[in-house]
Amino acid sequence: QVQLVESGGGLVQPGGSLRLSCAASGFTLYWYAIGWFRQAPGKEREGVSCISGNDGSTDYADSVKGRFTISKDNAKNTVYLQMNSLKPEDTAVYYCAADSHWGPCKRDKLSYDYWGQGTQVNVSS
Secondary structure: OOEEEEEOOEEEOOOOOEEEEEEEEOOOHHHOEEEEEEEOOOOOOEEEEEEOOOOOOEEEOOOOOOOEEEEEEOOOOEEEEEEOOOOHHHOEEEEEEEEOOOOOOOOOHHHOOEEOOOEEEEEOO
16 A cells, blocks of 8 residues: 655754655655645645656755755655754644656645655754
8 A cells, every 4th residue: 555654853953954754655656746745833734845756856945945855765765855954943744745646746735645644843942
């Protein structure tokens, strides 16, 4: 069955770094776009980044451009989100999701069919 499992969250100081992992099973990454989303208390879930299945093209929210990098390792069937220069406003539960539809990736939560359980990221001094 299709499964997504996030890991790598934790507590870091402002300016620090974390790398989140999204381990996929039950499908090959070539046929799916993978998105990273986050949700802070009292806020809507927002699209942080995504990576397309076929050509690996990426997209980022303006708030994380230059700080976050999405990548994937097809051999490990895993997608990563490298987060650098973290800010307190990055604090949220981070989710990865898979989109089985054809086409480039979108940072739209309604486009995604499968979701992981989330991993907490806290950025605080």
